[in-house]
Amino acid sequence: MYYVYILHSMKDGRLYTGFTSDLKKRLNEHSTAKVKSTERRLPLKLIYYEAYLNRTDAKSREKFLKSGSGKRYIKKQLSNYFRITNPC
Numbered sequence: 001m002y003y004v005y006i007l008h009s010m011k012d013g014r015l016y017t018g019f020t021s022d023l024k025k026r027l028n029e030h031s032t033a034k035v036k037s038t039e040r041r042l043p044l045k046l047i048y049y050e051a052y053l054n055r056t057d058a059k060s061r062e063k064f065l066k067s068g069s070g071k072r073y074i075k076k077q078l079s080n081y082f083r084i085t086n087p088c
Contacts (some may be wrong), residue, residue: 002058005049006074008085009041015074016044019062023049047081050076077086 003023007014007030016038020026027046031038053057064070075082 002052002055003049004052004058004062006047006065007038007044008047009038010043010045011041013070014041015060016041017065017070019058021055048078049088 002019003026004017005023006017007018008014009016016030018026023068029035029037030044031042031078033042039046050058050061052061065074
């Protein structure tokens with residue numbers, strides 16, 4: 001099984017999109033500052049993930065979610081989450 005996941009930084013409010021075959025292990029690596037790209041953005045919260053049987057499908061989805069269209073999709077898909085965490 002392969003996973004595409006999105007983390008939300010509670011420090012700076014930014015999102016991080018990643019891909020892994022072991023979601024639990026990867027989340028532990030993020031939370032213990034073992035991932036260079038997120039070590040200064042702790043704490044992180046898992047806000048979204050998808051599971052795939054095929055590695056290529058998961059990598060393609062990760063690439064899409066990192067694109068402008070993918071970011072818009074996530075903002076729309078999780079609109080209630082963002083409204084609650086960032087009330088204006």
